[in-house]
Amino acid sequence: MRAEPVRRWPLHPPPQPGEAxxxxxxxxxxxxxxxxxxxxxxxxxxxxxxxxxxxxxxxxxxxxxxxxxxxxxxxxxxxxxxxxxxxxAGWVPCLLDSLGPFDGPEAFRTYVRQDSVLLPPRQAGRHRTEDWCAWLPGRSLTPQVPRKAWRRRMYPECARESGRGVSLAAVLPLMLSCPDHGCRLEVEHEVTGTPRWNKPMPYRSATPAMVAIDRCTWQALTAGKVTLAITVHAGVWFRLVRSLPDELSLAIPTSAGARALMMERIWREADHQRRTGLKVWRPYEYLRSEVQEAMLEGAAVALQLAATGEITARGSLSHLVGPQRHPPVYDGDPPPPPPRPRRGVGCGHHVLRRSGAEAVRLASGSPGRLHRVLPDARGLRRNR
Ligand SMILES: [Zn+2]
Missing domain, CATH: 1.10.260 (434 Repressor (Amino-terminal Domain))
Structure with missing residues (x-):
């Protein structure tokens, strides 16, 4: 007996780009x-x-x-x-190395510290990270996860548009703002609950630095590549963006000179305390959501300052975020050399029109050629 074929639902709007x-x-x-x-x-x-x-x-x-x-x-x-x-799971292995929370410190070193952006390579030191997965809030894959650690967020302006979905990136501490509307991400229940509570929709404008970094992340998610100084694969961008908050969270002594000054500048421009006030280093995924937001804001400012040359990034990926130099322009082919006058009748005629005397000189030594060019030379003499 044949199984009855599954009936397709009559209404099934297609998924939107990047939707969870x-x-x-x-x-x-x-x-x-x-x-x-x-x-x-x-x-x-x-x-x-x-x-x-x-x-x-x-x-x-x-x-x-x-x-x-x-x-x-x-x-x-x-x-x-x-x-x-x-x-x-669909982001593995391009955007995430794995979803295994028990890959240990090696997973962290490979994803976050294999390359660097602001700091010279191999300056971040070593930290132990257990039960870690890139971008996923700490320990959220284990059964003991407190549900509040997994807070879905929404864009308030997008929420006003009926039928607009929630981006998968909005579930993670990966973006700060809506690439379309420029509004900051807000906690979902605060956006959806406002009609019931008769409260105004939460709304915060994103800064140009936030919009810039989020547009790159969105481009990575939807196009699979990001246009920086050169076009890079989305996986490179995801690892670059994850390295930034890690570098910003490191304790850099004031004796470190230029590095300490650079961090000072970034946090001053971002209007946050150094390291967002962290006393003890923890991976970005383990931080409270407010601290994660402040870290990402610092990352956005760092990219903006690096792009304008106000700070000098020294990491292995710094060539992607530094000021864009004018691309070299091809000088063009050198002009061809002027045609050498051929020793022949045609050449003699050309020159004759300028100077009959010169034509005679050119044709000298060749009686046959002189004979052929003389009529023109005589004509030139008559016209003088
Ligand atoms: Zn939006």
Missing amino acids: LSSWIDRLAACYNITAALLLADALGPAHERGKIRLEGPDLDVDPQVELLGAFAERTGVSVADLHVMTF
Whole structure:
């Protein structure tokens, strides 16, 4: 007996560029005026009832089971590969090295400290980081994760537009502002709860430095490459942006001279305390969200100052963020040498029109040529 083919849902708006899987499922559910949990139950059927599919917390956006992606692919026509890219698992290995939280300090060294931006290579020293995964809030992949550590954020201006999804990048401490509207990211429940609480929508404008760094990150996510001094792969940009808050979080003694002065300048321009007031170094992913925001603001200012030449980046990736020099322009081919006069009748005629006497001189020594050019030479003499 043949199994009954899965029926495609009648309404299935396509995912938007860079949208998180959880956001798209929310939008699908809204089409039918039901909750996302009900839609998931309908899609997964018995698998959902048996509790085989995890649906809680960050699972949808981190690494959902392939059965879940397959169920949604059948009911919407969006391929499993396209759905996979809407999760962090789809960012491995280009944008993230791995999602394994237990890869140990080696994962941190490879992703964050293999290259440097502001500081000369190998100056960051060594730090032990356990249970670490790039960009993912600390320990959020373990069962003991406090749910509040995984706060989804939204762009207030985007939220006003009906049908606009939430970017996957907004789930992580990766961006500060909306690349389209220039408004700062806000905590989701503060944006969505304002109509109920009769409060104004939270709104903070992003600075030009924030918009610049976020546009690059958005370009990396949607185009797979970023245009800097040269065009680089999105993976290079993600590692570069992650190295910046790490360098800004290091304790650099004031005796370090130019390096200390550079950090001082960055934090002064960013209007934050040095190292955002950190007393003890911790990886960026373990910091409170307010401190992460301040670190990213420092990173945005550092890139802006490096691009204008107000600070000198000395890292292995500094050639990507420094002031752009005018690209060398091809000098062009040298002009061809003037044609050498050929010893012949044609040449003699040309010169004759300028000087009959010269023509005679050119034709001298060649009686045959003189005979042929003389009529013209005589004519020139008559016209004088
Ligand atoms: Zn927006």
